[in-house]
Amino acid sequence: MNMERDVFSNERDMAILLVSCADRPGIVAGVSQFLFEMGANIVHSDQFSTDAMGGFFAMRVKFQLAHLAERWDELNWQFAAVADSFQMQWRITQASKKKKIAIFVSKEDHCLQELLWRWRLGELQAEIAAVISNHTDFEPLVSALHLPFYHVPVTRETREEQAVTHLKLLQKHEVDTVVLARYMQIIPKMLIDRYPNKIINIHHSFLPAFVGGKPYHQAFERGVKLIGATAHYVTEELDQGPIIEQDVERINHRHDVSDLKRTGRDLERIVLARAVQWHLNDQIVVHGNKTIVF
Amino acid sequence: MNMERDVFSNERDMAILLVSCADRPGIVAGVSQFLFEMGANIVHSDQFSTDAMGGFFAMRVKFQLAHLAERWDELNWQFAAVADSFQMQWRITQASKKKKIAIFVSKEDHCLQELLWRWRLGELQAEIAAVISNHTDFEPLVSALHLPFYHVPVTRETREEQAVTHLKLLQKHEVDTVVLARYMQIIPKMLIDRYPNKIINIHHSFLPAFVGGKPYHQAFERGVKLIGATAHYVTEELDQGPIIEQDVERINHRHDVSDLKRTGRDLERIVLARAVQWHLNDQIVVHGNKTIVF
Amino acid sequence: MNMERDVFSNERDMAILLVSCADRPGIVAGVSQFLFEMGANIVHSDQFSTDAMGGFFAMRVKFQLAHLAERWDELNWQFAAVADSFQMQWRITQASKKKKIAIFVSKEDHCLQELLWRWRLGELQAEIAAVISNHTDFEPLVSALHLPFYHVPVTRETREEQAVTHLKLLQKHEVDTVVLARYMQIIPKMLIDRYPNKIINIHHSFLPAFVGGKPYHQAFERGVKLIGATAHYVTEELDQGPIIEQDVERINHRHDVSDLKRTGRDLERIVLARAVQWHLNDQIVVHGNKTIVF
Amino acid sequence: MNMERDVFSNERDMAILLVSCADRPGIVAGVSQFLFEMGANIVHSDQFSTDAMGGFFAMRVKFQLAHLAERWDELNWQFAAVADSFQMQWRITQASKKKKIAIFVSKEDHCLQELLWRWRLGELQAEIAAVISNHTDFEPLVSALHLPFYHVPVTRETREEQAVTHLKLLQKHEVDTVVLARYMQIIPKMLIDRYPNKIINIHHSFLPAFVGGKPYHQAFERGVKLIGATAHYVTEELDQGPIIEQDVERINHRHDVSDLKRTGRDLERIVLARAVQWHLNDQIVVHGNKTIVF
Incomplete structure (x- = not known):
C-alpha cells in the first residue's frame, strides 16, 4: 500500500484511475500512453x-491533468475506448472530491471518536453525511460538531424494516460509503446488496479466529497470546467478507476480559481508521473474496 | 515473562521453585519465610x-542456596511440609541441571537448525538426547554434531506401533521434553499421556485460525493481512493444546503461498525457540488449557 | 510491566507498596511476613x-487490607520499622486515591484529546486538576468538560517568570504529576526540581536518536525506516531523562515529513497514554537515569 | 517494497530494469511503450x-521477454536511446543471473549462519564466491559447504595494506557485492570507492542512535525500551551510509547487556537477510543518502 504525496500544488487537477481486467501484454503501455497523449502526468502508479x-x-494510477474539471467528460469518454479494448472494469475519480460517508454506531464511542477526530484534522478525504445509531447516547457529541444524527432503534424483529429507514437516510444524504464503527448489529442483505464493497466493518478479533459474538471472551477462553482486530467489507456471510486490514497486540496471562477489551479498543480504532482511509483514497480493489490494497 | 540474570557467580547453587494451589492469604509470606529460614536468597520471584x-x-521463585547439592534432600523434604499446609502442587529444580530433550523432525530443517544453532551457542538449558525423524534427510547434519539420530518411519497404519518405538527411545535416553520441530505427524494418545505438558509443537498459523493441514494455503485463500505461528503443548485434540507463544508477520496481496511459507519459516523458528527456552527455564505453569509464562 | 486485576470487590481496601534499597537476603520475606501479620492479602507482587x-x-506489592482507611496510620507507622531495618526508600499509596494531574499543551491537540478520552472512559486513575496552555486554542474543548483551563503565554524571555505562575497554579490545585502533552516548551529547572520524576514528556522520536527540535525533519533527512516516540521523565538536560516507554512505526521512501507527522501522532498518543497510566498506577521506580516498570 | 512472483515458468526470460532521472511527463509511457514494442510483458512495475x-x-520494472539471452544486446542497445532522451541512469539485469557475493565475518557466526542457511534453501539469488575473515574460527563451517574461505588477519596498522589483499580476492572471484556479516572492522576508503553502494553492513543499533562501538552497552546505559538493528550501505563516514532496513525488539529493565546481545542477534540476522535479499533482487535505488526500496 502506498503513502502518497501530491507533487503538484493544484490538488483539484489530480485524478485516480483504478482498472482491473484479465492479464495480457500491453496494458501498462496502453494506459500510460493514453495518459501521456491526454497531457496528463503520472504522479504514482502501482x-x-x-x-x-x-x-x-x-x-x-494517480495523475495530474490540467483543467481536470473542464476535461472530465472528454477524459472518461476517451478512456472508455481504451478500457473497452482490454475489457476492463474501471473508474476515474477526482482526488479533490470527498466521498460522503455515514457512520453507524451503537453504545461504544472509541471508533466514532477516532473517525471524528481524524476528520476534523483533515486526515479523512470524506464528508460525514450522517451518523446513525440505534441508541441516543452520542447525539450530543455528534450534534456539537453540526453533523446530522439519526436515532434508528433496531431489534431483531424490526431489523429488515429499519433497513428501509437506513436506506432512505443513505439515499437522502447521497451516501457513498458506510462505516460500521462498532455498530454490533447484523446488516440485512437488502442493504448490503445496495452497497457492495462499500460497507466497512471492524471486527474485534484476528479473523478468521473468533467469528461471531463476544470475540474477546473467546480469546480469553482459548488463552491466545495476541489479540487482534480486523477491518473488512461486509458481505452476506457474517465476518466472512474481504479483509482490508488487520493488526494485533501482545497480551499475557494477567489480562482478563476487561483488559482485552481495553487493549482491543486501541487496535480497533487504528485498524478501522486505516481501512477507511485506504477506501476513501481509492486504494482498494476487491478481487473475489480478497483485497488488493495499493 | 521474565528475562532473568543470575546475580551470583555460583550457578550451581541456583534453584527454581514452581508452586500452584488455591489462592488464600499468606502464601507469599509462607514461601519467602521458608526460604529465608533455610538461608536462601531470592533472586527473582513472580x-x-x-x-x-x-x-x-x-x-x-528463583533462589540461591549455598551448598545446594548437599542440602537438596533437606530442602525438598522441608518444603514438602510448607506445600502440604497450602495443598500445593510444586517442584524444585536445580538451575544448573540441563533437561534432556528429543527433537522430532520431518522434511523441513529450519526449526531443527534454529534449535541446534542456539544449543551450540549455549542459549538452550538443554542436553539434546536424540533427534528422531521419519526421514533420513537430516542424519548427516545431526551426526556431524555427534548427536544420536534415529530414523523411525511412520505411516498412518504404523503410527501407534511406532509410538512404542518412540517411547522406548525416549526412555532409553531419559528424555524429559519432546520438541516437535515441524514433525507434521499426529502423536498418538499413548505418547501424549506419558509426556503431559512436555511435548511442544509449532503450528504454522495464528491459532485458533487455520487448524489442521496446510494452514498457509488456508491463510492465502482467506486473504488475511498477517500470518502467524503458534507454539503449544500437545494434547489429544489436534492444535487445541495450551498456547505458549504466538507471533505474526505482515503480508500483502503480492504474497503467494510460497511467499507465505518463506515468511512463515522465520516466524516458526523464533516462536518455537522462545517457547522451548521458557519451558527449559521452568517459566511455564499450565492451568486448565492455558499457560502462565513467568 | 503488569496488567493487574483487582480480585476483591472492595477497591477502597487496596494499597500499593513501592520499596527500593540495597539488595540483601530476607527483604521479600520481611515485607511479605509484615503484610501477613497485618492481615493483608497480597494481590500481586513483583x-x-x-x-x-x-x-x-x-x-x-499490591495488597488488600480490610478497613484500610482506618488502619492507614498504623500501617505506615508499623512499616516504617521494617523499612528502617533494611534502609529502604518506600511509599504506600491507596489504590482508590486518584492522583491530581495537570496537562500542559500547546498548539497540537492529539495527546490532549487522547488523555481526555481515556479519562472520560475511566481508564486513567487521575483527577485532571488543570489544563495549562501557552495558547488559547483548546480552551473551549477543555471548558466543555468542566475542567479548569489556564492560559499562560510563554516566550523565551518570560520563561522563568512564568514558571512561577505555573508553580502557583500547580500548588493551588495540589497537582501531583505534570503531563507535557506536546507542550513544546523548555521547562525551567525551578519547576523540575519541585516535581522530580513527576513531569512526563512525550518526545516525537526514538530517543536518543533525534534529540531536540524538529525530530521528524531529522528522521526524514536521515532516511530511517522506522519512526518512534518516547515518553520520559523530564530532567534538566533536554531529552535526557529516564525513559518510561517507547514505540516505533514502519515508514518508507514514500513518506514525506507531513506523513511522518501524521503517522507519528498515533505513536505519540499511545506511548504517552501508556506512560501516564503506569505512573498513575505506581508501577514505576526510577533508579539512576533508568526506569523499572513493574 | 514488493514481494514478487514470477508469473512465467521461464525464469530465464525475466529481466529487471532500474531507472532514475529528473522527473518529467511521459517517462512511464516511454518505458512501457518501449517494452511493449519489444514484445516484452510487464510482470511488475513500481x-x-x-x-x-x-x-x-x-x-x-520486471518484465518477461522471450529469448532474452539472444536479444540481450539488442534490448540494451535499443533502451539506451530511450534512456538518453530522458537522461536516465539505468541498468537491466537478467533475473536468473546470480550476483557473486563475498561475506566478511569476524568472531560471531549468527549472521553468517543465517546467510548460509538461506543460500542453501535457495532464498538468496546469489553465488557465494568467498567468505573472508580476520580469524580462522569459521573455516571448517565454510569449507564443509565447499565454499572458498580466506583468512586475512587485520590490525589497525595493517588495515590499508590488507585492503589490497581484500581487493585482489574480490577481483579474482569477480565479486559484485560485499556483505559485512558482523565483520566489526573499519573498511578503508579505497575499498569503499571500488564498491559504491555495494557493501552492506549490519549495525547492531537503531541508527542514528548508538553510532560506533559497543552499541548494546550504550543502549543499556541509556535505558531504552527497544533495541534495534540497521542494515546500510557502507560509506566513508562510519555508520552514516544509506539505510536499507531497520527493525526493533522490545526489552525491559530485566535485560542486562548479555540479554541485549542475545535478543539483538535475532534482529541482526533477520534485518541483514532482508537487506541482502532486496539488494540481490535489484529492488534498491540509492538517492543521495537514502534508499528507495521497491
Missing part, C-alpha cells in the same frame, strides 16, 4: 498481476 | 493469582 | 534486583 | 517520484 489468481490484472 | 480463574494461585 | 545496577533491589 | 527530493524519478 500494478498487480498474477497467475495464481487466474490471470488477473489490477492497476491504480 | 506470582500470579486471580478470581477469574477460580481462585488460582501460582508462583515462581 | 520484584527486581541485580548486581549490574550495584546491588539494587526494588519491589512493588 | 515507480517513485517526488518534489521533495528535487524532482527525482525512479522506476523498477
Whole structure:
C-alpha cells in the first residue's frame, strides 16, 4: 500500500484511475500512453498481476491533468475506448472530491471518536453525511460538531424494516460509503446488496479466529497470546467478507476480559481508521473474496 | 515473562521453585519465610493469582542456596511440609541441571537448525538426547554434531506401533521434553499421556485460525493481512493444546503461498525457540488449557 | 510491566507498596511476613534486583487490607520499622486515591484529546486538576468538560517568570504529576526540581536518536525506516531523562515529513497514554537515569 | 517494497530494469511503450517520484521477454536511446543471473549462519564466491559447504595494506557485492570507492542512535525500551551510509547487556537477510543518502 504525496500544488487537477481486467501484454503501455497523449502526468502508479489468481490484472494510477474539471467528460469518454479494448472494469475519480460517508454506531464511542477526530484534522478525504445509531447516547457529541444524527432503534424483529429507514437516510444524504464503527448489529442483505464493497466493518478479533459474538471472551477462553482486530467489507456471510486490514497486540496471562477489551479498543480504532482511509483514497480493489490494497 | 540474570557467580547453587494451589492469604509470606529460614536468597520471584480463574494461585521463585547439592534432600523434604499446609502442587529444580530433550523432525530443517544453532551457542538449558525423524534427510547434519539420530518411519497404519518405538527411545535416553520441530505427524494418545505438558509443537498459523493441514494455503485463500505461528503443548485434540507463544508477520496481496511459507519459516523458528527456552527455564505453569509464562 | 486485576470487590481496601534499597537476603520475606501479620492479602507482587545496577533491589506489592482507611496510620507507622531495618526508600499509596494531574499543551491537540478520552472512559486513575496552555486554542474543548483551563503565554524571555505562575497554579490545585502533552516548551529547572520524576514528556522520536527540535525533519533527512516516540521523565538536560516507554512505526521512501507527522501522532498518543497510566498506577521506580516498570 | 512472483515458468526470460532521472511527463509511457514494442510483458512495475527530493524519478520494472539471452544486446542497445532522451541512469539485469557475493565475518557466526542457511534453501539469488575473515574460527563451517574461505588477519596498522589483499580476492572471484556479516572492522576508503553502494553492513543499533562501538552497552546505559538493528550501505563516514532496513525488539529493565546481545542477534540476522535479499533482487535505488526500496 502506498503513502502518497501530491507533487503538484493544484490538488483539484489530480485524478485516480483504478482498472482491473484479465492479464495480457500491453496494458501498462496502453494506459500510460493514453495518459501521456491526454497531457496528463503520472504522479504514482502501482500494478498487480498474477497467475495464481487466474490471470488477473489490477492497476491504480494517480495523475495530474490540467483543467481536470473542464476535461472530465472528454477524459472518461476517451478512456472508455481504451478500457473497452482490454475489457476492463474501471473508474476515474477526482482526488479533490470527498466521498460522503455515514457512520453507524451503537453504545461504544472509541471508533466514532477516532473517525471524528481524524476528520476534523483533515486526515479523512470524506464528508460525514450522517451518523446513525440505534441508541441516543452520542447525539450530543455528534450534534456539537453540526453533523446530522439519526436515532434508528433496531431489534431483531424490526431489523429488515429499519433497513428501509437506513436506506432512505443513505439515499437522502447521497451516501457513498458506510462505516460500521462498532455498530454490533447484523446488516440485512437488502442493504448490503445496495452497497457492495462499500460497507466497512471492524471486527474485534484476528479473523478468521473468533467469528461471531463476544470475540474477546473467546480469546480469553482459548488463552491466545495476541489479540487482534480486523477491518473488512461486509458481505452476506457474517465476518466472512474481504479483509482490508488487520493488526494485533501482545497480551499475557494477567489480562482478563476487561483488559482485552481495553487493549482491543486501541487496535480497533487504528485498524478501522486505516481501512477507511485506504477506501476513501481509492486504494482498494476487491478481487473475489480478497483485497488488493495499493 | 521474565528475562532473568543470575546475580551470583555460583550457578550451581541456583534453584527454581514452581508452586500452584488455591489462592488464600499468606502464601507469599509462607514461601519467602521458608526460604529465608533455610538461608536462601531470592533472586527473582513472580506470582500470579486471580478470581477469574477460580481462585488460582501460582508462583515462581528463583533462589540461591549455598551448598545446594548437599542440602537438596533437606530442602525438598522441608518444603514438602510448607506445600502440604497450602495443598500445593510444586517442584524444585536445580538451575544448573540441563533437561534432556528429543527433537522430532520431518522434511523441513529450519526449526531443527534454529534449535541446534542456539544449543551450540549455549542459549538452550538443554542436553539434546536424540533427534528422531521419519526421514533420513537430516542424519548427516545431526551426526556431524555427534548427536544420536534415529530414523523411525511412520505411516498412518504404523503410527501407534511406532509410538512404542518412540517411547522406548525416549526412555532409553531419559528424555524429559519432546520438541516437535515441524514433525507434521499426529502423536498418538499413548505418547501424549506419558509426556503431559512436555511435548511442544509449532503450528504454522495464528491459532485458533487455520487448524489442521496446510494452514498457509488456508491463510492465502482467506486473504488475511498477517500470518502467524503458534507454539503449544500437545494434547489429544489436534492444535487445541495450551498456547505458549504466538507471533505474526505482515503480508500483502503480492504474497503467494510460497511467499507465505518463506515468511512463515522465520516466524516458526523464533516462536518455537522462545517457547522451548521458557519451558527449559521452568517459566511455564499450565492451568486448565492455558499457560502462565513467568 | 503488569496488567493487574483487582480480585476483591472492595477497591477502597487496596494499597500499593513501592520499596527500593540495597539488595540483601530476607527483604521479600520481611515485607511479605509484615503484610501477613497485618492481615493483608497480597494481590500481586513483583520484584527486581541485580548486581549490574550495584546491588539494587526494588519491589512493588499490591495488597488488600480490610478497613484500610482506618488502619492507614498504623500501617505506615508499623512499616516504617521494617523499612528502617533494611534502609529502604518506600511509599504506600491507596489504590482508590486518584492522583491530581495537570496537562500542559500547546498548539497540537492529539495527546490532549487522547488523555481526555481515556479519562472520560475511566481508564486513567487521575483527577485532571488543570489544563495549562501557552495558547488559547483548546480552551473551549477543555471548558466543555468542566475542567479548569489556564492560559499562560510563554516566550523565551518570560520563561522563568512564568514558571512561577505555573508553580502557583500547580500548588493551588495540589497537582501531583505534570503531563507535557506536546507542550513544546523548555521547562525551567525551578519547576523540575519541585516535581522530580513527576513531569512526563512525550518526545516525537526514538530517543536518543533525534534529540531536540524538529525530530521528524531529522528522521526524514536521515532516511530511517522506522519512526518512534518516547515518553520520559523530564530532567534538566533536554531529552535526557529516564525513559518510561517507547514505540516505533514502519515508514518508507514514500513518506514525506507531513506523513511522518501524521503517522507519528498515533505513536505519540499511545506511548504517552501508556506512560501516564503506569505512573498513575505506581508501577514505576526510577533508579539512576533508568526506569523499572513493574 | 514488493514481494514478487514470477508469473512465467521461464525464469530465464525475466529481466529487471532500474531507472532514475529528473522527473518529467511521459517517462512511464516511454518505458512501457518501449517494452511493449519489444514484445516484452510487464510482470511488475513500481515507480517513485517526488518534489521533495528535487524532482527525482525512479522506476523498477520486471518484465518477461522471450529469448532474452539472444536479444540481450539488442534490448540494451535499443533502451539506451530511450534512456538518453530522458537522461536516465539505468541498468537491466537478467533475473536468473546470480550476483557473486563475498561475506566478511569476524568472531560471531549468527549472521553468517543465517546467510548460509538461506543460500542453501535457495532464498538468496546469489553465488557465494568467498567468505573472508580476520580469524580462522569459521573455516571448517565454510569449507564443509565447499565454499572458498580466506583468512586475512587485520590490525589497525595493517588495515590499508590488507585492503589490497581484500581487493585482489574480490577481483579474482569477480565479486559484485560485499556483505559485512558482523565483520566489526573499519573498511578503508579505497575499498569503499571500488564498491559504491555495494557493501552492506549490519549495525547492531537503531541508527542514528548508538553510532560506533559497543552499541548494546550504550543502549543499556541509556535505558531504552527497544533495541534495534540497521542494515546500510557502507560509506566513508562510519555508520552514516544509506539505510536499507531497520527493525526493533522490545526489552525491559530485566535485560542486562548479555540479554541485549542475545535478543539483538535475532534482529541482526533477520534485518541483514532482508537487506541482502532486496539488494540481490535489484529492488534498491540509492538517492543521495537514502534508499528507495521497491
